[in-house]
Amino acid sequence: MPRTAAEIVDDLRLFITPSYPDIDIRVQPWDQDQSRLAIYFIDEKFSLLYPYQRWHYLTHLIPSDYQEQHLSTSVWFELAPGETPEDLRYPDEQLVEDITPHVMRILSRTGFFKQLDDIMCPADDELRPSPCWGDFRNSIPLLHKCGITEDELFDVCHVLMLQGGYCDCEILYNIVEENRLKAAYWMARAEGLEPYNPHNGSD
Incomplete structure (x- = not known):
């Protein structure tokens, strides 16, 4: 049975807060495709990291089987406080x-x-x-x-x-x-x- 947005937030907190105790996690339908979830990870520690680094650390904290079962179609945004997804810069x-x-x-x-x-x-x-x-x-x-x-x-x-x-x-x-x-x-x-x-x- 699919996990609800609130259940996913609780699950992710369990995986991530030992390393990022102050992280703010939000899960909601993605505005570009309502059939997919957008997951926002917001933490002050990300302020000195590139988006690739942020994703790298988070994906190693969340079990791969959980990602495959519940997050495979989701879109992630790893943000420092005050950032928006439009602020993120990715490499060619x-x-x-x-x-x-x-x-x-x-x-x-x-x-x-x-x-x-x-x-x-x-x-x-x-x-x-x-x-x-x-x-x-x-x-x-x-x-x-x-x-x-x-x-x-x-x-x-x-x-x-x-x-x-x-x-x-x-x-x-x-x-x-x-x-x-x-x-x-x-x-x-x-x-x-x-x-x-x-x-x-x-x-």
Whole structure:
């Protein structure tokens, strides 16, 4: 039996509020097609995230079988307070795919990945590693330092996301073959220890 809009809100709160305790979830018929539901996820934490990042985090919190059974025809809008769906900007995926080799060469040549590793996992044990806040808070200043302009930033960040780097630590874990942060993680796993979590201590 189909879930009502109110039941879906309750279900989604159960899945999502452990990670987003203040999230506002609204479910209603989509104004462009009344046969489909529009789901609005509104949270202050989204203010520093691109729409792709917001969707990425939410979809990993909601069980895939629930999504398939109850949300397969729904339309999602992940918003920061004060935003509207019209404010959301999405990438041209073909453009991102086309520029990926060029962007990766630039980031490698300018030392972006090494600089990020130096911040996230300093070689000097006396230096405190910067935490990961689940966004690009560490990466963006480094990208600017490497010559990426504000106009280019949107596409460059989506190059990273579409390779699995949805936040600072995922850039090192999922995109870069060799770095200290990844090596420390796998060394701890091999020794049966709890790996260092860059998200501990972040907001």
